[in-house]
Amino acid sequence: MPPDEWRMAKDLSAEKLKHCKPNRLRAMVRTMAKPLPPFDPKQALQFFCEHGHSGWLGLKYSGHGVDWVELELPWREDLLGEEDRHVLASGPIISLLDMASGMSIWNTKKVFAPIATLDLRVDYQRPAKERSSVLGRVECYRLTRSAAFVRGIAHDGNRDDPVATMAGVFMTIQKDPRSES
């Protein structure tokens, strides 16, 4: 390891590293010395789902391309919208699409940066199949300095027969100018 990497290794708390195997430690130091790796939707989702709303929904990674991400919302009894039908409520589908939107933006930018949903529209074409999980596939089709435009669908297996279509605009969160002195 080059000297600057050693220096960083020394800065890490000894307690934390006590049980680390040497090659694991070397890998950690290498990660720290280099710029952040490009955004990885699969890894990021695992991190997001350790807590919070996405974790509660149990969202799963399904796939991604250059400018799109697809996530899965598994079917669950306590997410139903109606008493007499085993169909997922529309609320969790908005959450799924909102999350897939964010992921598609970070995936397209190749970097994680704070964003805020400005406007989100969902058109429901039909109810999802009974006891079926729903997939949300969103593409980020335009990025500007301050806005990101997304569109996508929710489907239950066949992308040509969507459950819902959506469109949204997100803003990048910049430092509040009022907080600067």
Add this chain to the structure above:
Amino acid sequence: MKADPDKLLSAYARSLGIAVHAFDDDKLPVLTVDFSSIIEGRPGAFHGGATSGLLETAGYAVLRSVLVEKGLDPQLKPINITVQFLSAGKQKKTYAQGRITRLGRRNANITVEAWQDDRNRPIATAVMNILMAERSI
């Protein structure tokens, strides 16, 4: 006839922690949800999906209670929803109430507002269209 508060909430709404806070002078329901870890998106703030879920539930609740008053019980199906996020939902109790802009024969057009401390400063608003279908037997 008055709407049963329990009937105004779906299984999804209840498990998210949404409850009927009160009925206003016009007997229209005001819903509420406490901030909790299952609501959280960005650390310390509401997830956009949770905010949308509250708005949508409030839209259904106001329509259902008005229909019950009229002695009607159609099946409600979502057509669409457009949510405007106005400011970050902080770690606070949040309220939402819907208003029926137009009640047609088959479609209801509804606007919804969600707020935290000050009702005049909503954190998010929504416009929804809900289809009212006769129940198939």
